[in-house]
Amino acid sequence: MKNNNFIWQCLFGLAAAFGSVLSHAQIQGNYFSHKDWEIACDNTGTCRVAGYQADNQSHSISVLLQRAAGAQAQVSARVKIDREAFGRELKQLQLFIAGQSFGFVKIDSKTDEGQLSIAQTQKLIQALQGKEPILWKWNKFTWALSVDGASAVLLRMDDFQKRIGTNSALLRKSTASSDQVLKPKNIPKVNINSYVKGLQARHLIHSATSKQIFKQIKHTTTAEDCPLVFDTNFSADDRVVVFPLNSQYAVVEVPCWRGAYNVGNGYWVMDRQLKQVKQMVTGTGSSFSEGQIFSNQRGRGIGDCNSVEEWSWTGKRFIKTYQARTEMCRGFAGGAWDIPTLIYRVQLSS
Incomplete structure (x- = not known):
């Protein structure tokens, strides 16, 4: 009989194979995780990066960064909380980076998710490459988003989409054109x-x-x-x-x-x-x-x-x-x- 640990190891055993060689491969789905962050890129070239609170934090929070393949594709960001203990009164979260407020994010009452603005998304991506605390607040409650592992998975996204060294890269950006980045594929039917x-x-x-x-x-x-x-x-x-x-x-x-x-x-x-x-x-x-x-x-x-x-x-x-x-x-x-x-x-x- 198979035990759960063995099954889980089999399901996730290939994660370490997600290396830089993928930037030269044809589009195929890949998964990678590091510390408090994980990334999945699918067969259309779209990548989704998710980060969480650190293990020692009691309030669950996650941010999802999503970017399609293609030179002009931009990053979108959503935040999600587990607010079962906080009731339906919670309607928005305030974003703080390094102690400075960057406005509010409206939280949907059905999904417990909120869409960040373009400006908030850009500031968040910058903060994820540093060590300053990223906090979300409502009333007396605080959710802390970990930055540990964020740079590694953002680099994986750039690598998968062939952006490293181009002007559309999130990390290791340069002035080189993004004309040769990974092209998006339609969802197969x-x-x-x-x-x-x-x-x-x-x-x-x-x-x-x-x-x-x-x-x-x-x-x-x-x-x-x-x-x-x-x-x-x-x-x-x-x-x-x-x-x-x-x-x-x-x-x-x-x-x-x-x-x-x-x-x-x-x-x-x-x-x-x-x-x-x-x-x-x-x-x-x-x-x-x-x-x-x-x-x-x-x-x-x-x-x-x-x-x-x-x-x-x-x-x-x-x-x-x-x-x-x-x-x-x-x-x-x-x-x-x-x-x-x-x-x-x-x-x-x-």
Whole structure:
């Protein structure tokens, strides 16, 4: 059985591979974190940088800086707080940098987010490269945004978007033209084709049908990916679920592993007779619906750091169409922001 620490290490183990060589690579999603900051750049060239309070601070706050690829793209900034303990009276925060006020940011009552002005954003970016305190205040309460790690992730953003040494760089700026910076890409599209919704079949875990399925999927997976299939340490309530995809194919859902607050299901595309595996999709899935497989794995029980993935049916196979993760566990239930490394526009064809 997989434990949560191992799963989490696997999900995040490639973060260190995000190096400067990426500035010469084709657009692909990447994630990197350092101290109190993290960055995710997606397959369109857009980068999202998120910073948080230091670990020893009790009031949760986060800032998101977002910038698309392209010479003329500007940085936008939003601030978010966890204000459950402060009630709905909180309608704005006042920004202080090095003890000087830089005005107010209106906080939306539904999202707990606020949009910074252009001037506030520029001042914030400058402050993130220094050591002066960045504080947000309301009445007698204060939220402190950490600057530790900010310069590292801002440099990663410039590097990914090929801005280093140009006039559009945030760090290591020069007068060189930005004509050769990374060009933005459109969000790719995928249609969920040849999908026909039908009645699912649920099989007892030790039924003849389940045993037939296990025999086939063992050829396409390992005990590391789906230990329950190999050690048969299933629970009495476990079921093998078969969802029809069309007249030729079905997707099979099998319990694979359990942790303290995570579970992982495996998903395989098989022929409708359940005699041949066409594709193994994932061993860390959570659910299937409307031609898509979803995975949401928590970094810890309250879900303030997690990994999210989605796969969509093309008519012949599943392809990954969304991927995002947050490694910072800083008190925001569900995570403070969506910072994807892979995005698609998915449409269910009629």
